[in-house]
Amino acid sequence: MTIQNRKIGFIGAGKMGSALIHGIIKAGIVKPENLGASDIYEPFLNELNSQLGINVSTDNAVIAQASDILVLAVKPQTLDSVLENLKPYINADKLIISIAAGVPLATYENALPEGTRVVRVMPNIAATVSEAASGISPGKNATSEDLKTALEIFSAVGTAVQVPESLMDAVTGLSGSGPAFIFPVIEAMADGAVLEGMDRKSALTLAAQTVLGAAKMALETGLHPGELKDMVTSPAGTTIQGVRVLEEAGIRAAFMNAVIKASERSKELGKK
Ligand SMILES: NC(=O)C1=CN([C@@H]2O[C@H](COP(=O)(O)OP(=O)(O)OC[C@H]3O[C@@H](n4cnc5c(N)ncnc54)[C@H](O)[C@@H]3O)[C@@H](O)[C@H]2O)C=CC1
Numbered sequence: 264m265t266i267q268n269r270k271i272g273f274i275g276a277g278k279m280g281s282a283l284i285h286g287i288i289k290a291g292i293v294k295p296e297n298l299g300a301s302d303i304y305e306p307f308l309n310e311l312n313s314q315l316g317i318n319v320s321t322d323n324a325v326i327a328q329a330s331d332i333l334v335l336a337v338k339p340q341t342l343d344s345v346l347e348n349l350k351p352y353i354n355a356d357k358l359i360i361s362i363a364a365g366v367p368l369a370t371y372e373n374a375l376p377e378g379t380r381v382v383r384v385m386p387n388i389a390a391t392v393s394e395a396a397s398g399i400s401p402g403k404n405a406t407s408e409d410l411k412t413a414l415e416i417f418s419a420v421g422t423a424v425q426v427p428e429s430l431m432d433a434v435t436g437l438s439g440s441g442p443a444f445i446f447p448v449i450e451a452m453a454d455g456a457v458l459e460g461m462d463r464k465s466a467l468t469l470a471a472q473t474v475l476g477a478a479k480m481a482l483e484t485g486l487h488p489g490e491l492k493d494m495v496t497s498p499a500g501t502t503i504q505g506v507r508v509l510e511e512a513g514i515r516a517a518f519m520n521a522v523i524k525a526s527e528r529s530k531e532l533g534k535k
C-alpha cells in the first residue's frame with residue numbers, strides 16, 4: 264500500500280511531533296485527513312487541527328485505533344505509561360515508529376504484543392523546514408517494507424539514513440541534538456556583527472545564510488571540511504585571525520564533547 268493511502272497517527276504533538284506533522288503535510292506525502300495526533304495538552308491539538316485540518320484527540324487510544332502507522336513522539340520518561348496504555352490497541356498489522364531518544368527497540372518489543380513491528384528513528388527539528396537529518400534502525404519484527412516506509416516518511420522531511428541500532432545514541436548526540444549546538448553559533452556570530460554596528464536583522468540573516476552555505480558546500484562538493492576552510496583563509500587575511508581565536512577557545516574539543524555528552528545522555532535515558 265502506498266504511503267498516501269495509509270493513516271499515520273502521532274502520540275505526542277509537542278515540539279518534535281508537530282515539526283514532523285508540519286513537514287509531512289508540506290511534503291504532501293499524506294493528506295491531512297489521513298493524519299492524526301493525540302496529546303494530553305489540548306491547545307497543541309487545537310492548533311494542529313485548525314492550521315492543518317488533521318484529526319486530533321486527547322485520547323491516545325482513538326488515534327492508535329485509527330492509524331496504520333503510529334509515531335511515538337512523547338518523552339522517553341513518559342514512554343512506559345504510554346506503552347502500557349497503548350498495548351490493547353496494538354497488533355502486528357500496525358507499524359510503530361518511535362523517535363524517543365535513547366530507548367532501545369527491545370523496550371517496545373517487550374512492552375507491546377508479541378510480533379509488534381517497530382522502527383526506531385532519530386529525526387531532528389529541521390523537519391519543520393524539510394531539512395531533517397534522521398537515523399533509522401528497524402526492529403526484529405519490522406519487514407523490509409516497513410524500513411522502506413520509514414525511509415520514505417523521513418526522506419520526505421529531509422535526509423534519512425539507515426544505521427545500526429548501536430549507533431542511534433551517536434545519531435541522537437550528533438544530528439538529533441545538533442541544531443541546538445548550531446543555533447547559538449548563529450546567534451553569537453550575529454552578536455559579533457551587531458557589536459561592529461550592524462542591525463540585528465541583517466546580522467542574523469547573514470549569519471544563518473553563512474551556516475546554510477557552508478553546510479551546502481560540505482554536502483554538495485564532497486570536499487573535506489579542512490579543504491573548504493582553506494578556500495576561505497587568504498594568507499595574512501581576515502579569516503585566519505578568526506580561526507586562530509576559535510582554536511584558542513578549543514572549539515573543536517567543545518563541539519566533540521557536546522556530541523559525546525549528548526550521546527551519553529541518550530544512553531542513560533535508554534537505561535532508566
Ligand atoms: N525536540 C527535538 O528536537 C527532538 C525530540 N526527539 C524526541 O521526541 C520526543 C518528544 O520530544 P519533544 O517534542 O521535544 O518534547 P515535548 O515535551 O515538546 O513533546 C512531548 C509531548 O508529549 C505530550 N504528552 C505527555 N504525556 C503524554 C501522554 N501520556 N500521551 C500523549 N501525549 C503526551 C506532551 O503534552 C507534549 O506535547 C522525545 O522522545 C525526544 O527524545 C527526537 C528528535 C529531536
Ligand SMILES: O=C(O)[C@@H]1CCC=N1
Pocket residue numbers: 364435439440
Ligand atoms: O534533547 C533531547 O533529549 C531531544 C533528543 C534529541 C533532541 N532533543
